Amino acid sequence: MRAEVVYHLARRDVVKFLRDRQSLVATLVRPLLWILAVGFGLRRAVGTGAIGVDFVSFLVPGVATMAVLFSSMFSAVSIVWDREFGFLKELLVAPVPRATLVFAKMISASVTALLEVSVVLLVSPLFGARIDPLGALLAIPVLVAFGMSVSALGITVASRMKTFEGFGGIVNFLIQPVFFFSGALYPLEGLPPALAAVVRLNPMSYAVDATRGLCVGVHHFPIPLDAGVVLAALALLGTLAVRSFSRMQA
Amino acid sequence: MNPSPAIEVRDLSKRFGDVEAVRGVSFSVKEGEIFGFLGPNGAGKTTTIKMLCTLLAPTSGALRLAGFDVTKSPEDVRRSIGVIFQDPSLDDRLTAEENLELHAVVYGVPRAERRARLDEALAFVELSERKKDLVRTFSGGMKRRLEIARGLVHRPRVLFLDEPTTGLDPQTRKATWEVLRGLRDRNGMTLFLTTHYMDEAENCDRIAVIDHGRIVAEDSPEALKRAVGKDVVFVRTNEPAALCAVLAERYGLTPDRTEEGLCFRVEDGEAFVVRLVSDVRVAVTGIAVRRPTLDDVFLALTGRQIRNGNGEAGRDTMRAMARRR
Ligand SMILES: Nc1ncnc2c1ncn2[C@@H]1O[C@H](COP(=O)(O)OP(=O)(O)OP(=O)(O)O)[C@@H](O)[C@H]1O
Ligand SMILES: [Mg+2]
DSSP states (O other): OOHHHHHHHHHHHHHHHHHOHHHHHHHHHHHHHHIIIIIHHHHHHHOSTTTSSOHHHHHHHHHHHHHHHHHHHHHTHHHHHHHHHTHHHHHHTSSSOHHHHHHHHHHHHHHHHHHHHHHHHHHGGGGTOOOOHHHHHHHHHHHHHHHHHHHHHHHHHHHHOOSHHHHHHHHHHHHHHHHHTTTSSSOSTTOOHHHHHHHHHOHHHHHHHHHHHHHHSOOSSOHHHHHHHHHHHHHHHHHHHHHHHHHOOO | OOOOOSEEEEEEEEEETTEEEEEEEEEEEOTTOEEEEEOOTTSSHHHHHHHHTTSSOOSEEEEEETTEETTTOHHHHHHHEEEEOSSOOSOTTSBHHHHHHHHHHHTTOOHHHHHHHHHHHHHHTTOGGGTTSBGGGSOHHHHHHHHHHHHHHTOOSEEEEESTTTTOOHHHHHHHHHHHHHHHHHHOOEEEEEESOHHHHTTOSEEEEEETTEEEEEEOHHHHHHHHOSEEEEEEESOHHHHHHHHHHHHOOOOEEETTEEEEEESSHHHHHHHHHHHOOSOEEEEEEEOOOHHHHHHHHHSSOSOOHHHHHHHHHHHHHHHHO
């Protein structure tokens, strides 16, 4: 795999992301709305008793992980887009292994996701969140791995879908449960057993847990376990993405 | 030692459900040759190119390109080829230069040469001034020129061109052909192209006429024309049925009905026309005599004209629309 090829392929997506000003602003502002509305909306009611920290601080890592989920998943729409507008043919006849194309897409997805995460983490102290800067830096590799695995899932879906509508339908169907059953919005302690079981099966729960543990010091699982699960999901979904993408015909 | 042919195709077929797009096609193209696929809409030209450039798996048949088996070593094949697609294939949210640069990187053009190659390619299609502009701001013809330039950036051994000059003005078409011939002469590049333009097909060393997924003739343009041999006569009349009957009865001819009137082939066109006009009582409104062209070759082989003027215009508009989305 030639690093220069990956760099240029990924740069193409990032450049286009930055060039589209309106959607860029919307993407960067959306997570902040979550913190404002949900964070301040529930702060009084939740208190600090059950979660160990102020609710806004508790919520920020969850929202950061959510931003990674949405942004990485939808970044794969560019494959559907490329197919629709014909550029995919140019990529598929190029003397580049399919795995390289997939890897570059995963990289660009996680770079754009990281941009959003940085905004969330940098702005959140203004909302009174107490984030450990060193912990936040350590959380970045976890979020990158999580973003890559989500984008791999998106690529798998995009490789099998012929239309925007088809892609949008499937992705929305996948993304809602992953988000709601992840502990991004609530602590994992004392959940009803059925919900707890679902949450344990969801790789995002571990990404949220690690990020929260590293950024604000509260977590449910051991952090090495969190990291292990996220990496395992990455390996599995990455393999699946390469396989689906390679099967695709122009 | 005999070098292996640039392209070798044996009994190639492709079926899409009920549609047999390509039905048992065989041909081979020598290194440095300009080979053309000439055929009407839906003949199977694009489908054949897609199979040759690894984008589509054949239903059956053997394909070799630059010595590599296309189905077994697609990566080696991709390294040897360049493709100028019939349908749009640019990223119109990137600039012209960015499109070419990504292509150069992906095809492994050495960094030291990249700048020069891009500038050369942009200059050749006269887009140097617009290189920093987003492709979506380009006209249809400018986009097409950029695609041609991109196909040349990495100097492939075998270049596929699927209707390369559709949508280009006559000057640009001519200039494009000069460059393509130059590439063949200087670098020994092999060119495989498809076209409906007869004058364009005449640039080829060899032509395969393809219709309904089958090759109906294959030879040099001159030989094909010679095979048709006779002069082509068009006669316009308001009573085609009556004239047809006369031509059949008295001269044993079976004219084809075309846009330009009744069409038939005779040994000495001028002499025949003089005789016909004095012989026949049917009112004739126009007469034309031509030496055979590839159009006539196609007509003689298939009984149909390759495409009328209307189809041409309609198609270019469709292409422009597809590009504008
Ligand atoms: N992906 C596909 N699925 C189904 N049918 C297809 C597909 N691609 C091509 N065909 C069919 O195969 C036949 C040959 O199509 P092809 O695109 O190869 O024609 P062509 O010679 O390139 O025509 P044109 O001059 O219009 O470009 C047509 O009948 C077409 O409808
Ligand atoms: Mg075609």
